[in-house]
Amino acid sequence: MIHSSLLSRLDGVFLTLILGALVLWFVPAGMGRYGTYVLSLWLVTAVAVMGLNLTLGVAGLKSLAQAAFMGIGAYATALLTTKGGMGWLPAFAISGLLTFAIGLLLGFPALRVKAHYLAFVTLAFSTLVWLVLRNEQWLTGGVFGLSNIPRPTLFGLKLDGHLAFHRFVVVATVLLALALWWLIRSPWGRAFLALRENPVRAASLGINIRAYTLLAFAIGSAYAGFAGALYAPLVEFIDPSPFALSASFFLLLMVVAGGSGYQLGPFVGALLGVVLPEWLRFTGGLYLILFAAIVVALLIACPQGMLGLFERFWNAIRRRPMGRNLPLREEQP
Amino acid sequence: MKNVLEVEHIAKHFGGIVAVEDVSFAVREGEILGIIGPNGCGKSTLFNCVLGQLTPSAGRVKLDGQDVTGLTPEEMNKRGVSRTFQLLQVFPELSVRENLILAGQEHKGTMISRLFGARDAGLTAEADRMIGFFRLGHLAEAKAGGLSYGQQKLLDAAMAFMAGPRLVLLDEPAGGVNLTMLGDLKERLRAMNAEAGATFVVIEHNMDFVMSLCTRVLVMAEGKVLAIGSPDEVRANPAVIEAYLGH
Numbered sequence: 070m071i072h073s074s075l076l077s078r079l080d081g082v083f084l085t086l087i088l089g090a091l092v093l094w095f096v097p098a099g100m101g102r103y104g105t106y107v108l109s110l111w112l113v114t115a116v117a118v119m120g121l122n123l124t125l126g127v128a129g130l131k132s133l134a135q136a137a138f139m140g141i142g143a144y145a146t147a148l149l150t151t152k153g154g155m156g157w158l159p160a161f162a163i164s165g166l167l168t169f170a171i172g173l174l175l176g177f178p179a180l181r182v183k184a185h186y187l188a189f190v191t192l193a194f195s196t197l198v199w200l201v202l203r204n205e206q207w208l209t210g211g212v213f214g215l216s217n218i219p220r221p222t223l224f225g226l227k228l229d230g231h232l233a234f235h236r237f238v239v240v241a242t243v244l245l246a247l248a249l250w251w252l253i254r255s256p257w258g259r260a261f262l263a264l265r266e267n268p269v270r271a272a273s274l275g276i277n278i279r280a281y282t283l284l285a286f287a288i289g290s291a292y293a294g295f296a297g298a299l300y301a302p303l304v305e306f307i308d309p310s311p312f313a314l315s316a317s318f319f320l321l322l323m324v325v326a327g328g329s330g331y332q333l334g335p336f337v338g339a340l341l342g343v344v345l346p347e348w349l350r351f352t353g354g355l356y357l358i359l360f361a362a363i364v365v366a367l368l369i370a371c372p373q374g375m376l377g378l379f380e381r382f383w384n385a386i387r388r389r390p391m392g393r394n395l396p397l398r399e400e401q402p
Numbered sequence: 403m404k405n406v407l408e409v410e411h412i413a414k415h416f417g418g419i420v421a422v423e424d425v426s427f428a429v430r431e432g433e434i435l436g437i438i439g440p441n442g443c444g445k446s447t448l449f450n451c452v453l454g455q456l457t458p459s460a461g462r463v464k465l466d467g468q469d470v471t472g473l474t475p476e477e478m479n480k481r482g483v484s485r486t487f488q489l490l491q492v493f494p495e496l497s498v499r500e501n502l503i504l505a506g507q508e509h510k511g512t513m514i515s516r517l518f519g520a521r522d523a524g525l526t527a528e529a530d531r532m533i534g535f536f537r538l539g540h541l542a543e544a545k546a547g548g549l550s551y552g553q554q555k556l557l558d559a560a561m562a563f564m565a566g567p568r569l570v571l572l573d574e575p576a577g578g579v580n581l582t583m584l585g586d587l588k589e590r591l592r593a594m595n596a597e598a599g600a601t602f603v604v605i606e607h608n609m610d611f612v613m614s615l616c617t618r619v620l621v622m623a624e625g626k627v628l629a630i631g632s633p634d635e636v637r638a639n640p641a642v643i644e645a646y647l648g649h
Contacts (some may be wrong), residue, residue: 256507256516256523263493263504270491273453275479275508275565 082250082332089336090243097235105231106303111343112242113299118323118335118342119249120292125321126330127253128285129265130179134191135320137198138168138290140312142297144202147215147307157221161298168294169287176286180279195314202309214308218301238299245295250332252288261285326364328376337375403430405467406569406601407452407483412461414444414451421447423625425461429569434595434602436616436633438609440646444625445605446488449571453485454478465569480509484567486558488574488605494547498538498557501546502529506564528564536560536590552583559587563594572604576611584608588615613637621646 093112097105121135142164149160175194179187202209209215220229221237228237252258260281263271272278301307319342327338341364349356371378407429414422422444429435437445450456452463454475463471465481473481493501507516507523516523533542536556541549546557555575562570575591576584588611595602606612612619613633621628621642628646629639636642 252517254521255518256503256521259496259500259504259507260516262495266493266495267491269455269475270487270493271504272475273455273479273485273487274505274561275476276504277476277508280513 083247085333086243086246086250090239093239094236097232102231105235107344107347109231109235109238109303110300111339112238113296113303114320114323114343115335115339116242116245116299117293117296118320118327118339119246120289120296121320121324122289122327122329122331122335123249123253123261123292124286124289126324126328126334127258127265128261128282128289130176130282130286130289131185131188132191132286132289133188133314133317133321134175134195134198135289135293136312136314136316137191137195138172138293139297139300139316139320140198140202140309141171142168142294143301143307143312144209144215144297145294146298147218147301148208150219150221150302151215151217157219157298157302158223161295164294164298165291166294168297169291172287172290173283175290176283179282179286191317192314195317199309199313202312209309212308214306215301216306218305218307220302220305234303238303241295241299245292249292253332257281257284322364326367326374328374328379331374331376334374334376341375403432405429406431406465407603408462408464408467409448409452410462410464412448412451412463413459414447414456415459420625422451422458425622425625425627427620427627427630429601429603430618432595432599432601433617434591434604434615436612436619437603437605437622438607438612438619438646439622439628441607443622445622446573448622449485449573449603449605453483453571476508479565479567482565482568483571484562484565484569485571486562486573486575488577490551490554490558492546492549492554492557492561494545496546497543498533498546498549499526499529499542501557501561502532502564505561509565525564532560532564535594537586552579555579556583556587556590559591563598563600566598567600569601569603572602572606574605574607576606576608584611591615 093108097108117135117139121132124130124132145164145167146160149155149163150157175190178190203211220234222228228234260276263276264278264281264285268278323338323342324334326341327336328334346356346360349359352359367375405428410426412422412425425448439445447456451458454473454477457472462469465483470478470481493504496504503522503525506525506528510523510525511519530542533539538553538556541553546554549557559572559575562572575587579587591602592615594600604612604616616633618631619633619636620630621636623645629636629642
């Protein structure tokens, strides 16, 4: 039988997440400070991409503000843990709630006109956030940013060292990924998918288009907020530049390159976006050109992204043996 | 007999074009009402006005005597009215079973229980019953997009029945379905009508299909009601023969 529907693959996703977390827990032991930092950055970026994958890949809503939401989360966490003197965990929760609420408000235009209109609204929002971050010096420190962001202490554990912090990021990432895994395999996930595939038909089946659209957008934005809350203590210093519009486009690229709508796509996409440039560093000034060429070649070869490519390959292997399990076709009248 | 649906003086204008003009009729509980008429005579527009996809320019729609004019498609569906569309509308990426679960899930539990509760919203058994009923058993796990056209039409119809509706509006269920499958579809619809006690309104061009399935037939022409009555009455109506059947 054919088991390749989007929703029936998810137990493989669960195992991959758990195994991946175990590997990533131990992997950086032999790596230097910088290598570990890149790994952590990969995971943090993957969290933001996961959110956009929900909004865009699963629910089909085009957002160009994911990096801006990440900025809101990062600045909220930075301000709350430095000036506010708050612990990381409540700051993290507030960052998520704040971006969820803003996402909810920003999602309203998405209800009126589809696709392009939402893209324009989020584009404007993205620019607005960046201007606030850069110009409102009293709050955000302007171009000088915010420094001395503390690494968290959780349950008496100080997570100062790069290895300890990396492991903390691994745990946070896998928990967030599992929450999303649960969400996508729940009836909500099915409704989000219906939203993307055919909103008119979905409405005629009693699916509350308004509620699900807003929720998809708000939850996706909250994941950017969570990513920001992890990013701030990772880099310990933030300024507006990583949250500019170009960064939102880059996150969008990672969703598509990894495999839009695939649960593990964000990890692959973020790997391409964060780690590949590091590997290409030896080429000096050429690395951006090479990176762009690789991504363009990938998208021409397989518009479904890396995981789409993998799936095609996998199906090709499985179909070969003996021609015995050719179901479906024969059974059709 | 009780009326499930009452349509009173519905009109729909698109700019200067009058698509539906002063249409009134009632749908009785348990009947299968056919709607026929030439292409472009306003049948689908009428459906869309009744079900909230379009807002009628004038007139009222009543469900069980209650005014439901202008309700959204979701609200209509929640009140037990479901439909199919003229063009095939299944979710190709989902399996047959997932399509059916999707069609029923919003009628079960709350938003909270749909997030934290069972993945299938407790609908697998009902979905499989429907799959069995429409004889799609061997295809339960197959992606809907991979089914033949006729099978997708069956699935499309099955989805309309998932939530146990009282009133189902089917827009050209037989369009593009081959002859073997057509008999099957007719028989299934008839069985569904008898078993579930659901009331149907069916738009269809296939005359044999309509005349043999429906208990009453409404004939439309140029946005207006030309005649309504039993298949035999309609067949004998001179105005109908003049406008439609005669050609």
